[in-house]
Amino acid sequence: MRLNTKTLFYLARRILIEERYLALKNSASFMIRSSKVRNKGNYIMRYVNISYGATSFSFIIFSLILTAPSLMNHEIYTLSSVVLLLFIYSLFINISNSLLFFVSVNINHILDPLRVLPVDFPDHVIAVSWFIYTGSSSLFAVLPAVFLSAFLLDDPYILAMGIIWSLFSVMLGYIIGSAMFVVFGSRLSGRRTRATNILRNVGRILFLIFVFAIFEIILYNANIVNGVIPRLPFPYSYFAPVFNIQSTIFFFHGPLMEATGYIIAITYTAASILSFVYVNKKAFYKLLEPTARTQIKGEQHVKANVRSQQFSFFSKDLKISSRKSQNLVLLIMPIFFVFPTIMSEVLYAPTARADPVTLYNAMVAFVIVTSSFYSILFLVIEGSGISFIKALPLDSRNIIRWKIPAPTFIFVVISVSMLVAISIKIVMGFAFYLFIILDMILYFVSSIVYNMNRLYRKIPDTADTVNFYSFGGQIAFITTFAFTGLIVGSADIFSLMIQDLLRLSVYMFFVVNTIVGISILLILAFRYGILSYRIRHEDGPMLQA
Amino acid sequence: MTCSIKIDNVSMRYGDKLALDGVSLEIPEGTIYGILGPNGSGKTTLMRIVLGLLKQTGGSTSVCGYDSVRDQMEIKAISGYVPETPILYESMTPSELFSFIASIRRMDEGTFRRRIEALIDAFGIDEYMNEFIGSLSFGNRQKVAIISAIVHDPKILIVDEGINGLDPRSAKLFKSILLDMRDHGKIIVFSTHILEIAESLCDHVAILYNGHIVANGTIADLRNEANEPSQNLEEIFLKLTNADDIPEVARYLRDEIEH
Numbered sequence: 001m002r003l004n005t006k007t008l009f010y011l012a013r014r015i016l017i018e019e020r021y022l023a024l025k026n027s028a029s030f031m032i033r034s035s036k037v038r039n040k041g042n043y044i045m046r047y048v049n050i051s052y053g054a055t056s057f058s059f060i061i062f063s064l065i066l067t068a069p070s071l072m073n074h075e076i077y078t079l080s081s082v083v084l085l086l087f088i089y090s091l092f093i094n095i096s097n098s099l100l101f102f103v104s105v106n107i108n109h110i111l112d113p114l115r116v117l118p119v120d121f122p123d124h125v126i127a128v129s130w131f132i133y134t135g136s137s138s139l140f141a142v143l144p145a146v147f148l149s150a151f152l153l154d155d156p157y158i159l160a161m162g163i164i165w166s167l168f169s170v171m172l173g174y175i176i177g178s179a180m181f182v183v184f185g186s187r188l189s190g191r192r193t194r195a196t197n198i199l200r201n202v203g204r205i206l207f208l209i210f211v212f213a214i215f216e217i218i219l220y221n222a223n224i225v226n227g228v229i230p231r232l233p234f235p236y237s238y239f240a241p242v243f244n245i246q247s248t249i250f251f252f253h254g255p256l257m258e259a260t261g262y263i264i265a266i267t268y269t270a271a272s273i274l275s276f277v278y279v280n281k282k283a284f285y286k287l288l289e290p291t292a293r294t295q296i297k298g299e300q301h302v303k304a305n306v307r308s309q310q311f312s313f314f315s316k317d318l319k320i321s322s323r324k325s326q327n328l329v330l331l332i333m334p335i336f337f338v339f340p341t342i343m344s345e346v347l348y349a350p351t352a353r354a355d356p357v358t359l360y361n362a363m364v365a366f367v368i369v370t371s372s373f374y375s376i377l378f379l380v381i382e383g384s385g386i387s388f389i390k391a392l393p394l395d396s397r398n399i400i401r402w403k404i405p406a407p408t409f410i411f412v413v414i415s416v417s418m419l420v421a422i423s424i425k426i427v428m429g430f431a432f433y434l435f436i437i438l439d440m441i442l443y444f445v446s447s448i449v450y451n452m453n454r455l456y457r458k459i460p461d462t463a464d465t466v467n468f469y470s471f472g473g474q475i476a477f478i479t480t481f482a483f484t485g486l487i488v489g490s491a492d493i494f495s496l497m498i499q500d501l502l503r504l505s506v507y508m509f510f511v512v513n514t515i516v517g518i519s520i521l522l523i524l525a526f527r528y529g530i531l532s533y534r535i536r537h538e539d540g541p542m543l544q545a
Numbered sequence: 546m547t548c549s550i551k552i553d554n555v556s557m558r559y560g561d562k563l564a565l566d567g568v569s570l571e572i573p574e575g576t577i578y579g580i581l582g583p584n585g586s587g588k589t590t591l592m593r594i595v596l597g598l599l600k601q602t603g604g605s606t607s608v609c610g611y612d613s614v615r616d617q618m619e620i621k622a623i624s625g626y627v628p629e630t631p632i633l634y635e636s637m638t639p640s641e642l643f644s645f646i647a648s649i650r651r652m653d654e655g656t657f658r659r660r661i662e663a664l665i666d667a668f669g670i671d672e673y674m675n676e677f678i679g680s681l682s683f684g685n686r687q688k689v690a691i692i693s694a695i696v697h698d699p700k701i702l703i704v705d706e707g708i709n710g711l712d713p714r715s716a717k718l719f720k721s722i723l724l725d726m727r728d729h730g731k732i733i734v735f736s737t738h739i740l741e742i743a744e745s746l747c748d749h750v751a752i753l754y755n756g757h758i759v760a761n762g763t764i765a766d767l768r769n770e771a772n773e774p775s776q777n778l779e780e781i782f783l784k785l786t787n788a789d790d791i792p793e794v795a796r797y798l799r800d801e802i803e804h
Binding site: 033304305307309319320385387388394395 | 560561596598617618619621622624626628632633634635636637640641643644645646647648649650651652653654657658661662677
C-alpha cells in the first residue's frame with residue numbers, strides 16, 4: 001500500500017512534532033501551557049512555527065546587515081563576495097542541520113512505529129519534513145541578499161540565478177548531510193571489541209579528512225586568495241558549484257554567458273536531484289534498520305575500578321562522545337567551518353613569516369565555533385542518560401564542573417595538531433605558539449563554563465532526555481555563538497586596543513590577552529561556583545559500602 | 546537512628562491538571578510498601594517526589610529526616626531507583642557503568658568489587674559485561690538498572706514497575722533481594738500492575754486513584770475496607786478503582802466487533 005501526498009505531508013509534520021515533543025515534554029512550562037490547550041498537536045506545531053519564524057527572521061537580519069554597506073556603496077565585487085559568503089554559510093548550516101536531523105530521528109527511534117504498519121513509506125518523507133520545517137529557513141539567509149542585489153542592480157538575471165543556486169545549496173547541504181549519516185551514523189549493535197571499534201572509527205575519520213583534503217586542495221591550488229573568501233581562476237570559478245556564485249551571478253554577463261550560466265545551474269540542480277534520490281533512499285533505509293543483537297556465550301572479565309568522581313565523569317564523557325560515530329563527526333565539525341578561513345588567512349599568506357597576532361585572530365574563530373558547538377554537544381550527548389545522572393547524588397554545579405575537562409581535552413588535541421601543522425609553514429617564535437595555545441584554552445574554557453551553565457538551566461528537572469531542541473534548536477546555536485563571540489571577541493579587541501594605544505610589542509598583546517583571559521575565567525568560575533564550591537556531599541552522606 | 550518516609554498532604558499540579566491531591570503516607574523502616582493504581586494515577590510522580598527528582602507544588606516530603614526539596618543530594622545518596630524503563634548510557638558497557646556509579650557514589654573499591662561480582666553472577670549477566678548496553682535485550686538492561694540501583698546498598702529503594710521484562714528466575718531473585726533488604730531495615734517503595742506480586746511481597750499497600758489515596762493499609766485492612774473479606778487483591782483493587790464492570794465491558798466490545 002502506498003501513501004498519498006496528503007498522508008506524506010501529515011507524516012512529515014508528525015515526525016517533526018514527535019522530535020520537538022521529545023525535547024519539550026518534560027519541561028514544566030510546556031506541561032503547564034499545554035494542559036490549558038485543547039488541541040495539543042496544534043500547540044506543538046505553533047511552537048515549531050514560532051521557532052521557524054524566529055530563525056528565518058534572524059537569517060534575514062543577518063543577510064541584510066552583511067549586504068547593506070556594499071549595496072549602498074555599489075561595490076559590486078564586495079557585494080558578490082558577501083553573497084558568496086552567505087551561500088557558503090547556508091551550505092554549511094544545511095549540512096549540519098540535515099545531519100543533526102537524521103541523528104535526532106535515529107537516536108529517538110522516531111520511525112520505529114512505522115515499521116510495524118503495512119504501508120510502503122515514501123523514502124523522501126524525512127527530506128520533506130526537514131525541508132519544510134528546517135532547511136527552507138536557510139533560504140532566508142541568501143534570498144534577501146539576492147533580491148536586494150537584483151533590485152538595486154536592476155538585473156532580473158541575478159534574481160533568477162540566485163533563486164536556482166539557493167535551492168541547489170539547500171539540496172546539496174541535505175545530500176552531504178544525509179551522506180554523512182549513511183557513512184557515519186549507526187546504532188550500536190552487537191559485540192564489538194575495543195580494538196575493532198577504535199579502528200572502525202579511525203578509518204571513518206581518515207576517510208572524512210581525505211574527502212575534506214581533496215576539497216581543500218582543489219580549492220586552494222587555485223592559489224589566489226583575497227580576504228576571507230578564496231577567489232578561483234576562470235575554469236574553476238565558473239564550474240565549481242556554490243563557489244562559482246560570484247562569477248555566474250555577478251560577473252560574465254551577456255546573452256551567451258547568461259545562457260551558459262542557466263545551463264550550468266540547471267545541470268547541477270538536475271545532478272543534485274539524481275544524487276538526492278540515491279543518497280536519500282540509503283539514509284532513509286538506514287533509519288529503518290532494526291538494531292541487531294548478538295548472543296554471546298562465555299563469561300567476560302569484569303573491570304571493577306573505583307576512580308575519582310572527576311576522572312570517572314571525564315572518562316564517561318569521552319566514551320559516550322567518541323563511541324558513536326555520529327558524535328565523532330559532530331566533534332570534528334567545527335574544523336570544517338573555520339579551517340578554510342585559517343588556511344586563507346595564514347597558510348596562503350604572501351610571506352612565510354606571519355604576524356602572531358594575525359594567526360591568533362584566525363584561531364579565535366576556531367575557539368568561538370568549537371566552544372559554542374561543544375557547549376551544546378556535550379550536554380546533548382547525555383541523551384536519555386540525563387535522567388540517570390539526575391538520580392545520582394550530583395547537583396548541577398558538579399555536573400557542569402566535571403563536564404568541562406572532556407571537551408577541553410578534545411579541543412586541546414585538535415588545536416595543538418592544527419598549530420603543529422601551521423608551524424611547518426609559518427616561521428614564528430615558540431613562545432608565540434605557547435601564548436596562542438594558552439589564550440585559546442583560557443577563552444575556550446571561559447565560554448564553555450558560561451554557555452553550559454546557561455544551557456543546563458534550560459533542561460527541566462523532570463527531563464527524560466536531552467536533544468538539540470531542548471535548548472531551542474537553531475536559536476540556541478545562534479545565541480550561543482553570539483555569547484561566545486562576545487566573550488572571546490571583546491577580549492581580543494580590548495587587547496588589540498591596549499596594544500595599539502600604548503604602542504606595545506606583540507608579546508605585550510599576548511600578555512594583556514592572557515591577563516584578561518585569566519580574569520574572565522576566574523570571574524566566571526566564581527560566578528558559577530566552579531572554584532569556590534566545595535561539595536558538601538563529598539564529605540557528607542557518603543554511603544558506607 | 547530510625548529512618549522513615551513521611552509524605553504529608555503532597556499535591557502536584559501541572560497547569561490545570563492535578564496529578565496528586567493531598568497525598569499523605571508514612572512508611573516506616575523495614576517495610577515493602579506497594580503503590581498500586583491504574584495508569585496515570587500518579588504513582589511515578591509520587592515516587593519521583595520522594596526521590597527529590599520532582600518538586601511537589603504543595604505539602605512536604607521527608608526521607609530519613611531529609612527534606613525532599615531542600616536536601617535532594619542527601620536523599621539521592623541514600624537511595625536507589627529502578628525506573629519503569631531502564632534508562633542507561635547505551636554506549637557504555639555494564640562493566641564501565643557500574644564502575645562509573647561506584648566512583649560517583651565514592652564506594653570503597655574492595656567492597657564494590659565483591660558486591661558487583663556477586664550481583665553479576667546472581668543475575669547471570671557475566672557474559673554481557675563488555676557489551677554495549679544499547680545492544681542488550683530489555684530484560685538484561687533491566688538487570689543492569691537493578692544492579693546499578695542496589696550496588697551501594699541503599700537505605701531507600703524506589704522500584705517503579707521494576708520487575709517488567711525480567712525472566713522468572715531473575716524476577717524471583719529480585720523479589721528475594723527485596724525481602725532480604727526489608728529484613729535488614731531498608732524501606733522499599735514498590736509500584737506494580739501485577740497484583741499477585743504486590744500481594745505476595747508488600748507489607749502495606751496504598752491504592753492511588755486520580756491522584757488520591759483511596760485505600761491504605763495491609764492487605765487484610767483493604768479487604769475489610771472493601772467489605773470483601775474473602776477476595777483477592779485484584780478484586781479489591783478493581784472495586785476500589787471503580788473498574789469492577791470489566792466482564793460487561795468485554796461483552797460489549799465483542800458485540801461491537803461482531804456487528
